[in-house]
Every structure is written in structure tokens, then in C-alpha cells.
Amino acid sequence: MSILVQDVSKVYQSGEVQILALRKASLEVPDHKVVAILGPSGSGKSTLLNVIGGIDRYDLGSITVAGETLEALKDSQLTEFRRKHAGFIFQQYNLIPTLTVEENVEVGRELSQNPLDMKEMLMKVGMWDKKDKFPSQLSGGEQQRVAIARALIKNPEFLLCDEPTGALDEETGKKILKLLQFVNKTYGTTVLIITHNQGIGEMAHKVIRMSSGEIVEAYENENPIAPEKVTWA
Numbered sequence: 611m612s613i614l615v616q617d618v619s620k621v622y623q624s625g626e627v628q629i630l631a632l633r634k635a636s637l638e639v640p641d642h643k644v645v646a647i648l649g650p651s652g653s654g655k656s657t658l659l660n661v662i663g664g665i666d667r668y669d670l671g672s673i674t675v676a677g678e679t680l681e682a683l684k685d686s687q688l689t690e691f692r693r694k695h696a697g698f699i700f701q702q703y704n705l706i707p708t709l710t711v712e713e714n715v716e717v718g719r720e721l722s723q724n725p726l727d728m729k730e731m732l733m734k735v736g737m738w739d740k741k742d743k744f745p746s747q748l749s750g751g752e753q754q755r756v757a758i759a760r761a762l763i764k765n766p767e768f769l770l771c772d773e774p775t776g777a778l779d780e781e782t783g784k785k786i787l788k789l790l791q792f793v794n795k796t797y798g799t800t801v802l803i804i805t806h807n808q809g810i811g812e813m814a815h816k817v818i819r820m821s822s823g824e825i826v827e828a829y830e831n832e833n834p835i836a837p838e839k840v841t842w843a
């Protein structure tokens with residue numbers, strides 16, 4: 611099992627107020643799957659992704675990812691885990707504006723002991739011919755492709771995507787989903803996608819729905835559909 615989350619709870623302290631962002635969440639994700647995480651704003655989706663990826667700590671429960679039990683790791687080991695195993699994609703791309711496409715992807719490469727080839731990576735995401743451009747010279751979809759290349763060049767086992775198509779129109783968003791599905795098939799990367807778009811669940815092997823910090827529904831799709839057929843909402 612590539613990801614095993616067992617009864618995980620997380621509390622945020624906001625002044626006097628305690629917010630229970632995760633309530634005994636449990637989840638199993640086998641290797642090489644695409645998982646969609648659905649749920650309303652504030653339901654705990656990002657918190658779940660962040661604890662799985664080792665960005666955040668949790669208060670109770672256990673998470674095992676790629677054979678590592680995360681609550682047993684010291685901070686430096688958790689950083690090492692994150693660098694080695696996890697790639698992150700965000701809605702707002704988070705590219706460095708003063709670096710070119712190639713230099714941005716190089717940032718991801720430098721984090722890895724075993725990186726993939728730069729040219730191959732930029733060809734795969736369709737950005738080789740724009741390798742010397744700066745982020746401001748690219749469309750949103752192109753910037754997201756660069757962000758995907760930056761996350762992938764270190765050859766992570768997991769790609770954790772927080773609203774990867776949230777800032778994109780339908781046509782561009784579907785191209786990004788197609789790229790994520792391609793990555794899953796080609797490299798065997800496990801892909802977790804947070805989305806408000808219910809339709810994206812149709813292309814996932816597994817769908818989970820969150821509400822008020824709980825995983826209230828989990829089901830599997832026997833035949834995930836192609837991203838271009840996803841109902842866009």
C-alpha cells in the first residue's frame with residue numbers, strides 16, 4: 611500500500627479557537643493510482659494532502675507513505691522524505707519569476723539524487739521550445755506544465771496536486787489533466803488531485819469526499835474515463 615492514513619486528526623489553534631481540520635481520517639491508496647479528493651471549502655482537503663506529503667504534522671493517528679511512518683520521523687527526516695518521495699503542484703504554479711523555464715525546473719532537479727533528464731522532461735510536458743522564456747511570458751496552462759515538470763524531474767513516487775486546474779479554463783484544464791494521467795501511466799506516479807470539480811472524479815481510480823474534516827465517502831471507479839470526457843463544472 612503506497613499510502614496508508616489511519617485515524618489521523620489535526621487541530622489548528624487560531625487564537626482562542628481550536629479548529630479540527632482532520633477528524634479521524636483514514637485512507638488507503640494502492641501504488642500507481644489516481645485519486646480525486648472532493649469536498650467543500652474548509653473540509654480539510656489541503657490539510658490531508660499536506661500531512662501525507664510531510665508539509666504539516668498531525669496530532670493523532672498514523673500515516674505510512676512509501677514505507678516511512680511519518681510521525682516517527684524527526685523534522686530533518688521529514689524534510690528528506692518530502693524531497694525524496696513527493697512532488698507538489700499548486701493552483702497558482704509558484705514558479706520563480708526571475709528564472710527561465712529551464713532554470714525553474716532545474717530547482718526541482720537539484721533536490722534529487724536521481725533526477726530525470728531535463729530535455730526529456732521538458733519535451734514530455736511540451737515546453738522544450740519555450741525553455742528560455744520567463745514565467746510572465748507564458749500562459750497559465752504553460753506555467754502549470756512547467757510546475758509539473760519541476761515536480762516530476764526528481765522522479766517522485768507521489769504527485770500531490772492542490773486544485774491544479776483551479777485557475778484554468780476547461781480546454782487548458784483538460785490538457786493538464788491529460789498530462790497528469792499520462793504521468794501516472796508512464797512513470798507509475800501516484801497522483802492525488804484536490805478539486806472542486808466533481809467531474810474530475812470520473813477520471814480517477816479512487817474518489818474520496820470530505821466534509822468537516824472527515825472522509826465521508828470513498829469509492830473506486832472500475833473504468834476511469836479519459837480527461838477530455840470529464841464533465842467540467
Ligand SMILES: Nc1ncnc2c1ncn2[C@@H]1O[C@H](COP(=O)(O)OP(=O)(O)OP(=O)(O)O)[C@@H](O)[C@H]1O
Binds near residue numbers: 622624631
Ligand atoms: N494554518 C491554519 N491555521 C488555522 N486554521 C487553518 C489553517 N489551515 C487551515 N485551517 C482551517 O482548517 C480547516 C480545513 O482547511 P483546509 O485548507 O484543509 O480545507 P480545504 O478543504 O482544503 O479548503 P479549500 O477548498 O477552501 O482550500 C478550515 O476550517 C481552515 O480554516
